[in-house]
Amino acid sequence: MNEACVVAVRGVISFFTLLIFARILGKQQISQLTFFDYILGITIGSTASSLTTDLTSRAWPHWVGLLTWTAAVLLLQVITIKWRKASKFIDGEPTIVIQEGKIMEETMKKMQYRMDDLYEQLRQKEVFDVMEVKLAILEKDGQVSVLKKPEFCQVTIQDLNLPTRDKGMATELIYSGIVIEENLKQMNHDRKWLCDELKKHNINAPSEVFFLTVNSDGTLYIDKYADHLQSAIRIDD
Amino acid sequence: MDMKKLLKVAVPVAVIGFFILIMNSDFLFREPDGYHVPSQIENITESILRSDWSTADTQLNEMDTVLKETIFPLIQFSVEKDEMIQIDLSIARIRGCIQTRNRDLAVVYLQDIKSHWNNLNK
Numbered sequence: 001m002n003e004a005c006v007v008a009v010r011g012v013i014s015f016f017t018l019l020i021f022a023r024i025l026g027k028q029q030i031s032q033l034t035f036f037d038y039i040l041g042i043t044i045g046s047t048a049s050s051l052t053t054d055l056t057s058r059a060w061p062h063w064v065g066l067l068t069w070t071a072a073v074l075l076l077q078v079i080t081i082k083w084r085k086a087s088k089f090i091d092g093e094p095t096i097v098i099q100e101g102k103i104m105e106e107t108m109k110k111m112q113y114r115m116d117d118l119y120e121q122l123r124q125k126e127v128f129d130v131m132e133v134k135l136a137i138l139e140k141d142g143q144v145s146v147l148k149k150p151e152f153c154q155v156t157i158q159d160l161n162l163p164t165r166d167k168g169m170a171t172e173l174i175y176s177g178i179v180i181e182e183n184l185k186q187m188n189h190d191r192k193w194l195c196d197e198l199k200k201h202n203i204n205a206p207s208e209v210f211f212l213t214v215n216s217d218g219t220l221y222i223d224k225y226a227d228h229l230q231s232a233i234r235i236d237d
Numbered sequence: 238m239d240m241k242k243l244l245k246v247a248v249p250v251a252v253i254g255f256f257i258l259i260m261n262s263d264f265l266f267r268e269p270d271g272y273h274v275p276s277q278i279e280n281i282t283e284s285i286l287r288s289d290w291s292t293a294d295t296q297l298n299e300m301d302t303v304l305k306e307t308i309f310p311l312i313q314f315s316v317e318k319d320e321m322i323q324i325d326l327s328i329a330r331i332r333g334c335i336q337t338r339n340r341d342l343a344v345v346y347l348q349d350i351k352s353h354w355n356n357l358n359k
Contacts, residue, residue, distance in 0.1 A: 002313070009314050013256045020249045055318040058358065060260040 007052060010059050014051040017063065018044070021070040025077070034091055034140050044069050091140050098136035101149065113138060122146065168216030177207040177225070187214060198222075259314055263358050266311035272303050278351050285335075285343045293343075294335050301328050316357040323353045 021044075044066060051062035080087035095111055097104050097118060108118070118136070121144040127133060132152040137145045157164055171183050173194060184194060194206070201222055203209060211223040267274070277300045284293035309321055327350045334343035 002310075003318070006313050006318070009259065013259065016252055017256060020253060023249070058260070058315065058317050060315065063256070063260055 003055060006055060011052045013059060013063070014048040014066075017051075017066060018048045021066065025070065025073055035142070036091070040069065040073055044073075094140060094145075095138045096135065097138045097144070098130070098133050101131070101134055103130070111138060118144065165217070170213035170215050170221065172211070172213050174206050174209045174212035177209060179206050189214075261315055261358070263312040263315040266308060267357075269303070269307045269311075272307075274300065274304070274308070274354055275351060278347050278354075281331075282344055282347050285340055285347070288338075288340065290335055290338060294332075297328065297331055297335065304328075312357070320353045320357045324350050327353065 047062055047065045047069065051059055051066065054062065076090055080090055095107055097108055097111075097113065103115075103118075108115070119130070122128075122130065122133065122136070125144065125146045127146055127148070132148050133146055134149045135147040139145055171187055172180055173183055173187070173189075174180065179191065179194065184190065197220060198204070198206065198209070201220075203222070203224065206212075208224055208226070209222060210225050211221075213221045215221075277296060281293050281296045281300070284290075284296060304324065313321070327346045331343050331346045331350075334340075334346065
């Protein structure tokens with residue numbers, strides 16, 4: 001019996017099973033991790049790990065365990081999508097931790113949420129003084145959403161009545177010197193247009209460009225391989 | 238359903254199906270070329286009970302070779318490692334019993350192999 005060979009085969013099985021199951025579960029697992037989702041992830045990962053290396057038992061029971069947990073998560077997802085009440089019970093609800101500028105100590109105590117945690121998360125939201133906050137909500141995934149008092153809100157273009165220009169989303173046309181033909185076609189341009197635009201920036205071929213994007217208004221962002229910087233900024237110690 | 242969508246479903250299903258087959262493939266390789274291990278255990282038991290030690294030794298060696306060279310390499314991905322080790326240990330013990338002409342203990346270990354063989358995929 002070749003243990004390494006068995007581990008390799010079982011590793012391939014658990015890796016691709018996990019990949020397929022993760023795809024079935026969708027993006028909710030990554031983007032909205034609640035505490036429970038976090039534990040689920042760890043458990044599923046741990047089961048996959050046992051499937052790979054625990055040779056004292058067959059691979060099949062571990063795989064069935066993996067399937068069971070994934071099916072349970074999928075079932076909970078379906079339930080929480082279909083029934084709002086069930087969703088509140090399973091995933092919890094957002095909690096107000098600051099209301100009208102006042103800290104809700106009792107609520108925080110119930111949630112076992114410390115003042116230090118609140119301060120830290122406010123700082124991450126670029127709020128360095130709790131006085132600026134009108135409303136703060138502790139979301140289901142542990143993130144804090146903040147509504148500042150009007151006097152501390154940033155001025156917007158609308159406040160200043162300035163004309164706006166919608167740039168839309170930038171689309172990649174060249175990456176690593178290779179032209180992305182699908183995107184070029186999608187933006188209703190062709191190779192000739194691209195070469196003309198490159199020539200305007202003294203670039204002879206797409207292979208000279210590392211990254212190029214175009215906005216819906218036609219503005220180009222070009223990053224060449226040759227950066228020609230006088231001195232590069234170092235951020236390491 | 239277009240081809241791309243069909244492939245998106247068919248490929249993962251095929252992969253999962255293939256994995257399930259590998260994890261339960263022992264039933265395919267337990268009897269290579271019609272070699273039936275429980276029957277061979279019975280043959281060895283009969284030889285030992287007849288005190289035909291020479292035949293018992295030959296039969297045991299034959300079973301050991303088939304297990305180690307043909308069956309175990311194929312079923313190792315779908316059975317418990319410990320059960321295979323136990324079978325291997327019992328064969329070594331029976332070999333000792335044959336050398337010392339210990340009939341009782343040899344039969345006990347043969348039954349032990351039978352039990353481990355049945356538990357390979359449980």
